[in-house]
Amino acid sequence: MKIHHLGFIVKDMKKDRxxxxxxxFVEIGEVVYDFIQDNNIMFLESQDGxxxxxxxxxxxxxxSVRNFKSGYHHICFESGTKMDMNQWFKALKIGKIFTRQITAPALQNRKVVFACLNNGSLIEFIL
Incomplete structure (x- = not known):
């Protein structure tokens, strides 16, 4: 799997940008309102891409993040396949998917799921 991005919770988008x-880092695209999770989303890219x-x-x-502290939140992977993520997680015994598939407006409306690894880390998968 390929790492797509690292997610950070911020209290003030402008200040943290x-x-x-x-x-x-350089801002890419516009701030997107995620009406499903009720968050504003902004992507930034390192200068070398x-x-x-x-x-x-x-x-x-x-x-969805109102009770989280500012800072690192999750790592996001692109699965690159249409595999059944629930079955894959069960087979690996590394954690559990805790969301249904949801649409991510900031990711061109692609479907994502979130999982919690056995060590407590949050992971997002773009399906």
Whole structure:
């Protein structure tokens, strides 16, 4: 599987964008409102194009990340296949998928699922 991006929770999209830009990241695209998870999403890319990061800002109390602290949140993989992720996770015994497939407006409406690894790490999979 290929790493697609690293996700970070931010409290203030504008302020945190400035921090990541100082570290050499460049905003790509527009801020997207994810109406399913009630978050604002922004992607930034490293200058050499080797790393994509996602800034996630809660919009309201309905937000999927409203109770998370700022900072690293998840790593996202592109599965590159139409495999059954639930069966794959069960076979590997490395964690559990805890969401149904949801549409990700910031990822061109592709389907994603989230999983929790046995060590507590959150993982997102683009299907």
């Amino acid at each position: 400035i921090i990541f830009e100082a570290l050499g 080797s790393l994509l990061i996602e800034l996630i800002e809660a919009v309201s109390e309905r937000s």
